[in-house]
Every structure is written in C-alpha cells, then in structure tokens.
Amino acid sequence: MFRDRLRSAKLWDRIVSADEAARLITDGMTVGMSGFTRAGEARAVPLALAERARRDPLKITLMTGASLGHNLDRTLVEAHVIARRMPFQSDPVMREAINAGEVMFIDQHLSETVESLRSGQVPPVDVAVVEATAITEDGGIVPTTSVGNSASFAILAPKVIVEINLSQPEALEGLHDIYIPTNRPSREAIPIVAPDCRIGVPFIPIPAEKIAAIVITQSSDSASTVEPPDAETNAIAGHLTEFLLNEVRRGRLTERLQPLQAGIGTIANAVLYGFTATPFHDLTLYSEVLQDSTFDLIDAGKLAFASGSSMTLSTQRHRSVLSGIEHYKQRLVLRPQEISNHPEVIRRLGIIAINTALELDIYGNVNSTHVGGTHMMNGIGGSGDFARNAYMSIFVTKSLAKDGAISRVVPMVSHVDHTEHDVDILVTEIGLADLRGLAPRERAKVIIANCVHPSYREMLAEYYRRALLRGGHTPHLIEEALGWHDNLRRTGRMTTATASAISGCR
Numbered sequence: 001m002f003r004d005r006l007r008s009a010k011l012w013d014r015i016v017s018a019d020e021a022a023r024l025i026t027d028g029m030t031v032g033m034s035g036f037t038r039a040g041e042a043r044a045v046p047l048a049l050a051e052r053a054r055r056d057p058l059k060i061t062l063m064t065g066a067s068l069g070h071n072l073d074r075t076l077v078e079a080h081v082i083a084r085r086m087p088f089q090s091d092p093v094m095r096e097a098i099n100a101g102e103v104m105f106i107d108q109h110l111s112e113t114v115e116s117l118r119s120g121q122v123p124p125v126d127v128a129v130v131e132a133t134a135i136t137e138d139g140g141i142v143p144t145t146s147v148g149n150s151a152s153f154a155i156l157a158p159k160v161i162v163e164i165n166l167s168q169p170e171a172l173e174g175l176h177d178i179y180i181p182t183n184r185p186s187r188e189a190i191p192i193v194a195p196d197c198r199i200g201v202p203f204i205p206i207p208a209e210k211i212a213a214i215v216i217t218q219s220s221d222s223a224s225t226v227e228p229p230d231a232e233t234n235a236i237a238g239h240l241t242e243f244l245l246n247e248v249r250r251g252r253l254t255e256r257l258q259p260l261q262a263g264i265g266t267i268a269n270a271v272l273y274g275f276t277a278t279p280f281h282d283l284t285l286y287s288e289v290l291q292d293s294t295f296d297l298i299d300a301g302k303l304a305f306a307s308g309s310s311m312t313l314s315t316q317r318h319r320s321v322l323s324g325i326e327h328y329k330q331r332l333v334l335r336p337q338e339i340s341n342h343p344e345v346i347r348r349l350g351i352i353a354i355n356t357a358l359e360l361d362i363y364g365n366v367n368s369t370h371v372g373g374t375h376m377m378n379g380i381g382g383s384g385d386f387a388r389n390a391y392m393s394i395f396v397t398k399s400l401a402k403d404g405a406i407s408r409v410v411p412m413v414s415h416v417d418h419t420e421h422d423v424d425i426l427v428t429e430i431g432l433a434d435l436r437g438l439a440p441r442e443r444a445k446v447i448i449a450n451c452v453h454p455s456y457r458e459m460l461a462e463y464y465r466r467a468l469l470r471g472g473h474t475p476h477l478i479e480e481a482l483g484w485h486d487n488l489r490r491t492g493r494m495t496t497a498t499a500s501a502i503s504g505c506r
Contacts, residue, residue: 002216005134005164014214018044021129021161021213025049027058029126032153036310036337037264037289038069038090038222040146042131042163044215046072050079059083063117063125065148065309065337066110066288066381067091069222077103086122087113088379099375107369110288110382111341114152118183128157130204131217132164133172139208140201143176143334144168145221145322146310151178151204151336159212166218171325174202176334181342192345195259195286195307198333223315226291229270232398235429236267237274240354240394243425243432245279255279259286261346261386262293263355264312267396269293271354276300286349288340288382290332292317298331307333309340341385353386357397357426360451361413362444362464363474364420364435366395372485373414380417387422399428399453405493407456409447411463412481426451440474459495 006012022045025031035041041064052058061084062076073091076082085094087108098105108116116122130150134142143150144165154160179200182188191199229237247253257280262268272293275283285294285306292314297303311334313321321328339345346353357366358377366387369380387393395418397408408428420443426433431450435443448460467475484494 002164002166005132005166005170006214007137008135008139008208011135011139011208011211011214014211015216016213018048018215018217019052021045021215022048022052024159024161024212025058025060025127028060030061030063030123032063032125032128032149032157033068034065034130034143034146034148034150034153035068035072036065036146036148037067037312038224039310039312040131040144040148040150040221041068041070041072042129042161043070043072043219044163044217045129045161046076050075050081053079053081061085061123063087063113063149063153065146065150067378070219088381090378095376095378105376105379107376107379109341109380109384111338111343111385114149114156114336114338117152117156125153125157127159127161128153129161129163130154131168132162133168133170135162135164135211135214136203139211140203140205142173142203144172145334147176147178147334147336148309149337151180152338154204154206154210155180158210160206160210161213161215162211163215163217166216167220169322169325171329175325175329175332176202178202178204178336179339180336181338190339190342190344192339193348195284195349196305196333200335221313221318223318224291224312226269226314227266229273232429233267233270234274236396236398236427237271239427239429239432240271240396240425241274241278243434256282256284258350258352258391259284261285261287261351261353261390262291263381263383264289264291265356267356267398268354271396272297276302286340286345286351288337295321295328298328303331305331307335307340309335309337337382341382343385343389346386346389350391351386351389352392352394353383353390354394354396355383355387357395357408359408359410359413360395360397360423360426360447361410362447362460363440364423364426364433364443364447365413365416366418366423367413367415368417370415372489373482384418384422387418392424393418393422394425394427395423396427399430399451400455404453404455405495406488407453407460407484407494409452409456409460410484410494411460412476414482414485428453430454441468456494
C-alpha cells in the first residue's frame, strides 16, 4: 500500500505518528509548510502541533505558499502557536489576530518569499512540512495539488517532515515542474518561453537523509469557497469580453489573445468562465491558481494549456478533475510560485493579468488588501507580481458593497497596493475604463463616467469638479479625500458625510 508511494526502503523506518513528527518543531522555530490557496497543505502535523501547544505553549514563525485549508490557520491561532505569519492568509480568525496585533503579519508579493530566504534577509526555515503524493527512490518529494513554496522550503530547511497523503491520486506524479533559479547576481535566465514549457524535474530534489519523519495520512483538500457567477460578475465578464474583441478588431490581439492570468476569487473565476461563450480559442493560462473555470475552459475546447502553482476547486470539480487527472494532465503543469509569479517570465510572455480590487480611486490607484486603510483583509498575494509586469493589467470589482453602503470607487484609496502606473483597465458591472495613454485628469473623467454606480456618480463627479479648482497634476481636496472612509467608520455608510461635505464646501 504505502510502499508503492514510499519507494525508498531506507526511509520506511522514518514513518512515525503525527504527534512524533510534530515534536521536531520547538519554540521559536521558523516553519515552512506546504499549501497554496487551500490546496496541498500538510494537515496532520499542524493539528498535532496545535494540540501539543494547548498543553505545552510554544510560538513559531509560520511561512507557507499562501492560505491554508482545513481551518489550519484558525486552529494554530486559537492554540496560540503563531507569533509571525507570511506571506498570505485568508482565515477570519487569523485576520482578527493580525488586526489586533497578536500575530505579526508580513504581507509579501508571492514571488519574493523564498528570494528573501535564499539571501538571508529573513530568518532561515528550521523545519519544512510538506504534503506529498509519493517519495521517489532517491528521496525526491512528489507534491500533490500545489507546489507554492514547498520546494524551496524543503531544499533550504535542515529537516523535512513529509506527509504522504494516500487520498491524493498517484497519477498526480508527472504534473509538476520543479525548477529553482540559480543564485544572484549572475543568475541564468529562466528558460520559459511559453506556458507549456517544462524546464525542471517532476519532484522536489532533496537528499533522502534530510527527511526526518514521514506521516501517512488520508484526507481531501478543502473545497473552494468561490461562488457561481451572478448578474454583476456576468456583466463584468461581458464588458471585458467586448473590450478584448475590440482589441482583436484593431489588430492588437488575435482570437488566441495573450497568455491569461486570473487571481483567486469569485469575480476573477467568473470572468474566466465567461470566455467559454466567446470566439476566443486556443487560449493559454500562465497563472497562480487553477480554479473551476480553468477546467470549464478545457472542457469547452477553449483552453489549450494551463500553468499554475496550485489547483483550488469546488467539491464537485475536485472530484471530477482528480478522477480524470490522466485526461487533464497533458494540458497542465504546476510550478513553484516564484516561477509562476516571476516578473521576468510574466513580462516575456506578455500576460493579460486579471485581478480583483478591494477598492479603486478616480485616478486608478488600487487597494487590494486593507479595509478602511488600517485593517488587513487577506494580503496582496500575486497581484503585484502580475500587475507591474503584465502586457495588460486589468482590475475588476463590483461597484458597490454592503448593500450599497460602500462604493468601491472612491476619491482616494485608503491604502495603495497598485499605483496608477501599474493599472491599465478597470472594470465594474457598470462599465469599463481604458486608462492606457491617459493623464490623471483624463483618467478621472473616464473612471467616473464608466465604473461608478449611479448612486455615487454625481457625488464623485462633484468632488472632482471642486478638486479641479485647486489645480495640480492629480487634483485632490486633501482634507476631504478620505472623508468617505471616515464617514463609513463613524456611521456605517459612505453617503451622509459626502453629501454634507459637498454642500458645505462649494
């Protein structure tokens, strides 16, 4: 049984319980765990660590690829295990601890974490905990449904704990392409010239003697929390489709487009799904996360190849994809996230990047991370890696939130993750703003006219008219610029303070 997965006989004596493996992790350590957007995380050892910490308190720095599934972040926070966390999370309990200052969160571009580790700019990983489909005869670790930062964690850590998950199909082997960049400053070019390039090996190459413990497990990935398309996300997809069709008519793109990237989440997933009903064909994807829409496009004959760092799927899609992985595998590859998100590759391939904004302002600055300028939501993820380096950087969002209490388009964003220099196209269900080649004053007019919900449009236009009287390259009323956010903080709505500010400052 497990011996088909653990092919090195000299490692059979390393099989231990999750409790025994967790004892390798001690107070003050930095631990690198597999897992990227709720896929491919080790589960048994973190749970055993949390249980032990309830009896014998300890604190660690936790590094992952991105968010963990199975409520692992929550469990570790509630057991008071986490002192520091990086580079991304999405758990509400973890978020509360971060915003209360109980957990120190380092929000990073997802391509940068292992670069920081390799160069010694952050403390080294003491122990890596990695989920695997199998271990090869020489000790190579075959990942499961994500790669994330697992490869570099395992390569850099002096000790590695491997969880072999028997519920993950053996047919996942061969899906992965593990390539680690050479050292700077004389680093060789990363030789990816198309999404379907394979440049590495199908396992994480480490010496077998580094594997300190092996735990046999059997559990499925957490299901995606992505919701199906609705009228608003369909409208966003429609606006974007029409825009891209117009780019084809003008000769700037063909019906194959350029390689696509889409961030995690309901809106981005719905936008990609919208391509199933378009003339576009032979599409490729060079992205981080392969969601349900990836496989919808493959099944519809629209998507020729998809490159990512993880597969995060709904319960139904997870079942169908893994049971049919041999069918899909020829059109897929999973890479380390520093390769899936590498600026060099993104720029070379000419990616069309589609990411989600938390809020945006009248000049095209985008906030992806903070509520009200102060409270962390999830993190910047990979959106910055793609936005800065893409052929075309697109941000999508619904125009309203909280039943209309919040406008997603504001005078000035309360936190800037993506400056106007890195934003080309903005799309809401109201319409699309093409910002390419426009100065700030021109951008403001286009955004207000095309992206703002009617219930806020006149107020925003009035703010801009009065700002113009002050002048400047990027006109603002500094004393009012964050007034909408302040009113939201005090009253739960943006509208009242805005209306009074307009009437009182004409």
